Amino acid sequence: MTVKKQDLIGVIATRAKAIDFWSFMHYLPNPDPVLKKMGKDISAYREIISDSHVGGCVRRRKAAIKGLEWRITPTGNEKTDEILTALFDRLPISQIINQILDATLFGYQALEVMWENQNGLLLPVAVVGKPQEWFVFDEENRLMLRTKDNRNGDLVPEKKFLLATQQADYMNPYGRADLAMCFWAATFKKGGFKFWLEFMEKYGSPWLVGKHPRQAQSHEVDELLDSMEEMLGTAVAAIPDDSSIDMLESASKSGSSQVFDDFLRYCKSEIAIALLGQNQTTEAEANRASATAGLEVTLDIRDDDASLVEGVFNQLLAWICELNFSVETLPTFDLYEQESIDKAQAERDGLLVGLGVQFTEQYLMRTYGFEEGDIVVQEISPNLSLQKKGTDKVDFAEPIPKSIVDSIGEQLEVEGEPFVEEWLQTIKDQLSQAESLEDFRHQLDSLIPELSFAEYGKVMAWASTTAHFAGRQSVEDERTKSPSLAKRG
Structure with a gap:
């Protein structure tokens, strides 16, 4: 079969030709499954942000990006670079980033650029995020603004609206909203909290049970009930001497309350996973190991959000x-x-420099993040050196202060303790799951290779340094205390 070049040019698979696409509207409806199920627009997601846990996770996620530093790479033209740097210094970058990141919550976010003529240059003076409900996409995935005159939407002018989307593609130009993943969890959490309050109101306080003689008249029973109602409000009641009032507490209320508590925790966990990518760092029961793992997942999401923000600003710079x-x-x-x-x-x-060690410029740049030209390495006279006196005699020019040795020992203890605690916690967890001591011994043999000793290796470097300094300090102390040794030295 011969391939014709003209067949390779252009788009063949389009919505206009698709057999499963038919719309009475001139724009594509949002395919979000949650919104389609409820028959609502995207404003439904805006309501759940008022939930304390959802709002807290949203703020934390945005803060991870707003806490980063920003810079503009040079163009090679010094004057242009100065203008761009001064321009971005004037713009409220943090506020703009906050609006761009709404795209992660709702799937997409349109931002209108306000241009102004300044000294012959057309420059942006403001970038303002606009409500998602005002915008739709046409069959070619182009952004359209819905107005009173045309509810189907008009194409927006070029270079007027920036568009931020999360995981948008040809099938779904609206992007994927993270709030969709936690919508039902937030909704059920709100409803469950309501029922939990009702449960606490009903079963949280003891019940008053009044006992009356079997031959009591109906009005006497009513009087006893009225007395118990007054007792709830005033803790004082008057009853006949042949009647009694007892307090009864539900024996199973704590177990029933735990069901509600577990349900709310589950909802909060789902919300945290949807917005932060992990749950460990938001729960009090999380240990250090799980919290560290959770933070690593969050860094992945943070990098994706950072790429989204950078893409919008790069479009503006272009x-x-x-x-x-x-x-x-x-x-x-x-x-x-x-x-x-x-x-x-x-x-x-x-301290190593004080002992006479000289570091190369490459080491300092690699270890401390300096760039070429930032530092100048100069030779430094060591504080502690070996100076020859005669043929075979050496002397310490300056003793190592004992406070330095002590501080290194304390630092070693502080740095090493978290890793040891993490190992012990892992072993304790394994012990609690073992059926017997013999089973635990076998599990421990397989567990040890899985323990991470990488970080502990850094601590051992401190131990080596401490031992070195302690040895030198011991020699110095002996030399000071022993006159004969001092003379021989």
Whole structure:
């Protein structure tokens, strides 16, 4: 079969030709399964953000991005770089990022760019997120604005609206909303909380049971009931001497209450997993190991959100350069985390320098994140050196302060304790699941290879340094205490 070049050009599979597509509207409806099931628009998701747990997770997720540093890569033209940097310094970047990240919650977010002519340049002075309900997509997945004059929507002007979407594709240009994954959990949590309050009101307090003689008249029974009602409000009641009132408590109310508590916890767990990608760090029962694993999952989601934000700003930068500048290399908007210097390693390196160790420029750049040209390595005279006195005599120029040795020992204990506790907790969990001591011994043999000793290796480096300093300090103490040794030295 001969392939014709004209057959390779253009799109063949389109909605207009598809046998399963037919719409009386001129725009594509949102295929979100939750919204379709309820017959509602996307405003339904906005209501559940008022839930305390949903709102807390949303704030935490956005804060992970807003806490990052940002920069604009240079274009090669110094004047253009200065204008772009000054422009972004004036824009409320944190507020814009907050609006862009609504795309992760609702699937998509349109932001209108307000342009203004400044000194012959057409520059954005504001970027404002607009409600999702105002926008739809046409059959070619182009953004359209619904108005009073045309509820089916009109195509938006070029370079006027930025569009942020999460996992949007040809089948679903609206993107995938994370709030859809936790909508039912938040809804049932709200309903379950209501029933839990009713349960607590009904069974949380003891019941008053009045006893009356079998031959009592109906009005006497009513009087006894009235007395018990007054007793609930005033704790005082007057009853006949042949009647009695007892307090009864439900023996099973704690177990029934636990059912509600477990249900609400499950709903909260589902919400955290949907928005944060993990549940461990939001629960008090989480141990250090599970919390650390949860944070690693969150970093993956944070990186995806950062890419979404960078894509929107990069589109804005491309428009700015197209309208105003002629540059060979388009600038990019980068989000990055300011790496914190490992204090323990910095202290160790400083002490090693005091012993005479000289680090290369490559080591400092690799370890502390310096870039080429940031630092100049100079030779430093060590505080502690071996100085020859005569032919075979050496002397310590300066003794190591005992406070330094003590501080290193304390640091070693602080750094090593979490890893040891994590191992012990893992072993305890395994012991609780073992059927016998023999079974536990076999499980322990298979468990040990799975324990992570990588981080502990760093602590052992501290131990080696401590032992080295302790040895030198011991020699110095002996030399100071023994006059004969000092003379021989």
